[in-house]
Amino acid sequence: MQDWNVILVDDEEEFVSTLAERLRLRGIPVRVTTDGEEALRMMETDPPQVVVLDVLMPGLGGLEVLKRIQADYPEVKVILLTGQGSTWDGIQGMRMGVFDYLMKPLNIDDLIGKIREAVGGG
Structure with missing residues (x-):
């Protein structure tokens, strides 16, 4: 799991930080943001294998972020929340x-399990 590259995007700070901590405790390295625009900037320097993306966010909503990811990073798998x-x-x-x-x-x-499937680990 160490080679996994995952970004969590959710505007609920407590939720996303708790989720990130739980994933890290299970050996899954994650980067976190509460903002769709920031997620896209993070992807410019180090595209992930998987983005876990909340649908309902203020500003740039999840479905719009999804469209941009698909246009610019078609190999990245997105799991919507x-x-x-x-x-x-x-x-x-x-x-x-x-x-x-x-x-x-x-x-x-x-x-x-979904992240594992997305990165090709069955």
């Missing part, structure tokens, strides 16, 4: 070609 009220956005994301989507609250093992 949706809340209870944004299931439609997850379905829309699937139609747009995301790798997968998960509902919040997350099961950490489900997320790790």
Whole structure:
């Protein structure tokens, strides 16, 4: 897992920092941002294998970030995170070609499984 390169993008600071800590404790290195624009800037210098991306964010929303990732980094896999009220956005994301989507609250093992699948580790 050490060679994995993952970016977490979610505007809920406490959620994303806790999630990052839980992933790091399981040996998954992650970079974190609470802003879609910042995520795109992070990708310019070191594109990840996987972006875990919240759909509903202020400013540049998740689906717009997804469009830009797909245009500029088509090899990057995106896993969308949706809340209870944004299931439609997850379905829309699937139609747009995301790798997968998960509902919040997350099961950490489900997320790790999706990341593993996305990086080709079965």
